[in-house]
Amino acid sequence: MKKARPFRRTSVIPGFGFTLGFTLLYLFLIVLVPLSGLFLRASMMPWHNFLATVTSPRVLAAYRVSFGISFLAALVNMVFGLIVAWVLVRYRLPMKKLIDALIDLPFALPTAVAGIALSTLYSPRGWLGQLLAPLHIQLAFNPAGIAIALIFVGLPFVVRTVEPVLQDMDREVEEAAAGLGATRWQIFTRIILPHIMPALLTGFAMAFARGLGEYGSVIFIAGNVPMVSEIVPLVIITRLEQYDYAGATAIAATMLTASFLMLLAINLLQRLGRERPAPV
């Protein structure tokens, strides 16, 4: 028998070389080569050009808008996502299955479709916009609109990460704590919250990362005013339309780096969630 290659354990199942080879080839051609191409292009730019592009006032303003509002939207999703997950897991409700299925809508609905629906809903003549107009509140075509779109696209993440953890929680620990005289608030903050924290943070980070890159749902409701409500992906598109490939590449490289750092953080959080011992 052939000696096993050192990097894998032997198995009787065939197809290792074929499937891994195909996987790696496809991964390289579709994902890794094009992505490294972008970084290569960015690195070939003269350093001062790169710096001047990514620190120009309009780009900096877009970073502020993208990071700030994505963070805010993820925070809103963290709070309400926890409440939704809690209600779905712990309380009896009519039509629970339907509500649960609807949570996934932002995953399945195309972003452009979500964008036109949200901007119609919140525009001053829309169903919700009309109600808010007399109060002098406008939530469309300004930064608030961006927040609404990003809350929509990030909505399922926290619910879906927290739900299973909450479901698997051992109620006996809570009962024991109650028996020992802990209040409901103490049980929540000392037992439940620490237990679901990794999942909660994972969901938050996923929603935040998703919001950073989001384009389709945002541009219809944002108003897209430079310096005020312009997101980074839109700045990249604008540069491309002006054939400023170098500028688009530089801005994209910084955003990609931020996204990959977020991915790293999410992976670490997930590992933390897996390794966490049951709370006792």
Add this chain to the structure above:
Amino acid sequence: MKQASALATPLPLRLLLIFAALGFIGVFIVLPLMVLFGEALSKGVGAYVSALMDENARAAIKLTLLVAAIAVPCNMVFGLAASWAITKFDFAGKRLLITLIDLPFSVSPVISGLIYVLLFGADSALSGFFDRHDIQILFAVPGLVIATVFVTFPFVARELIPLMEEQGTEAEEAAVMLGAGGWQTFWRVTLPNIKWGLLYGVLLCNARAMGEFGAVSVVSGHISGLTMTIPLHVELLYNEYNFAAAFAVASILTLLALLTLLLKSIIEHYFPGEVKRI
């Protein structure tokens, strides 16, 4: 499911939480859905049908079907191969490989389009080769397909890897020991066990492929009747203030999304544990 009284939430708080949860879902999910159908039919069924029968709308629908028909099978084959390699064998670098497969999810759709503009664009290393052979990638169907493949790259693999990991390798090992070949083992042993997870992965991949906007928008060139997919056509109609037609065409994608969710619920109901939640 009777709860211990010490743990039961007091009624006012419980009602408040339920109200907050339902209100949140109502405002952010149910109302937008109602707007989508309300606006689509706002000018009557006649206008709805004629928006869908419009020449450019039909061309967009055809193009979207074509792009999905190429991109989705590609990613399905990849997803099957990747999850077979990852779950049936033990090798170094597995975690890294899974992370790399997930990579496209953390790339902004706009950047997903941009990388192919840089790769195939006028001043790239590859453009000379394709020009000589008169092959158009950008602003044509191949560009749309490859951007769609990138954006929907992880869906099938992500759905299958946890499922196949859970099922282990004993069944396949037994089949091989009994003399089955590789393909036979896959068709007769593995596939029946993963078919529902595979179906959902493919459906989700398809819904995203047909609905992709940002990446496709960058590589399309927006040539009416030629490189406009359904989402791009919706954007065009909306920006021309042709709202009823925009929502009518968008309703195709809305129905597709709802159908995907319905099938997921059905699979989840009858085959619990075979569909991943996120």
